[in-house]
Amino acid sequence: EAGVAQSPRYKIIEKRQSVAFWCNPISGHATLYWYQQILGQGPKLLIQFQNNGVVDDSQLPKDRFSAERLKGVDSTLKIQPAKLEDSAVYLCASSLNIGGQPQHFGDGTRLSIL
Amino acid sequence: AQSVTQPDIHITVSEGASLELRCNYSYGATPYLFWYVQSPGQGLQLLLKYFSGDTLVQGIKGFEAEFKRSQSSFNLRKPSVHWSDAAEYFCAVASGTASKLTFGTGTRLQVTL
Numbered sequence: 001e002a003g004v005a006q007s008p009r010y011k012i013i014e015k016r017q018s019v020a021f022w023c024n025p026i027s028g029h030a031t032l033y034w035y036q037q038i039l040g041q042g043p044k045l046l047i048q049f050q051n052n053g054v055v056d057d058s059q060l061p062k063d064r065f066s067a068e069r070l071k072g073v074d075s076t077l078k079i080q081p082a083k084l085e086d087s088a089v090y091l092c093a094s095s096l097n098i099g100g101q102p103q104h105f106g107d108g109t110r111l112s113i114l
Numbered sequence: 115a116q117s118v119t120q121p122d123i124h125i126t127v128s129e130g131a132s133l134e135l136r137c138n139y140s141y142g143a144t145p146y147l148f149w150y151v152q153s154p155g156q157g158l159q160l161l162l163k164y165f166s167g168d169t170l171v172q173g174i175k176g177f178e179a180e181f182k183r184s185q186s187s188f189n190l191r192k193p194s195v196h197w198s199d200a201a202e203y204f205c206a207v208a209s210g211t212a213s214k215l216t217f218g219t220g221t222r223l224q225v226t227l
Contacts, residue, residue, distance in 0.1 A: 004157070031213065042118075042204050042217030043158070056214055091157055098213050102148070105157035 001026060004106035006092050012112045018080035021109045025073070025094030031055075032069055033103060034077050035091040043091055049075065050098055079111075087113045116141040116207050120218035128226050129197050135190040135221050137205030146208040147188040148215070149179055153201045161203075164188065175199070200225045 005024040013019050025032050030051050035043035046065065048056040051072040060067070064083070069075040079086055089108040095101040117140045127133055139145055146165050150158040162173025169181040179190045188205060205218045 033215075040219070042206075042219050043215075044217070045214055048214060093158075095213065101213060102160050102163055103213075103215060104160070105150075107155070107157045110155075 004092055004094055004104055006090075006106035006109055008109055009107065010110050010112075012114065013082055014114050015084055016081040018078065019082055019111065020076050020078045021090050021092075021111075023075045023077070023092030023106060025075070025092070026104055028096070029094035029104075030072070030097050031095045031101070031103075032075050033093040033095075034067055034075070035093065037089040037091055037108070039088070046077070055098070082111075082113050084113050087111060116145070116209065116216045118205050118207050118216055118218035120203075120205055120221050122221045123219070124222045124224065126224040126226060127195050130194050133190075133192045133195045133199075133223070135203050135205075135223070137188045137190065137218060138186050139188060139205070139207045140186065141207055141209070143209070146213075147179075147181060148206040148208070149173065149177070149188075149190050150204045150206060150217075151175075151201050152204065152220075158204065161190070195223075195225055197225045197227060199223060 032049045034046045037043040046060045047067045049069040052069050067077045091108045093103040093105045095103045119138045148163045149161040152158045162171050164171045164181045202220045204220045206215045208215050
């Protein structure tokens, strides 16, 4: 089966600019996650969707980050405006459903803020 | 709140030697536990998971892990390491219902020939 697809792989922007990331989960997976992985740390959950509804966005900096999952399939994560501390790898993952199902990860988007 | 501690930031082993990576978790109820591996520039790949039942779990690539409730530990082991095992290893815990994963800070494994 095809894995989780993410684009772009790399992005370099200046602070205060905006950026968007795209994720296509594994077909049939109802749950989608966005993680932020800062260099030297483990991934941190930003937002979790169940179909097209938000389950958990408690760690999403809502003043600058937004995410949507229209039609319960693809998802986009946006940062506007970007800050230097947003430099990280943004990982998308999907699972069949909620309830401890294993999460399958994409290769991530590496974001560098100048 | 759930949390995971991986006390070893960096471990170096010789090829063919045995490996044990430590993981301690904090969670009130019975946790769902996972080990993931991440190679440079790639996403995380699931090695194995523990939900319930047998406390010794077998995974891919010859890895296994043992759940010890009394020690709140879920250590990863491999009897003979291969050079291709060099990577970053993450332990993670999830609650049963919400499935939110909390990751440790990772252990970087270096394999010498």
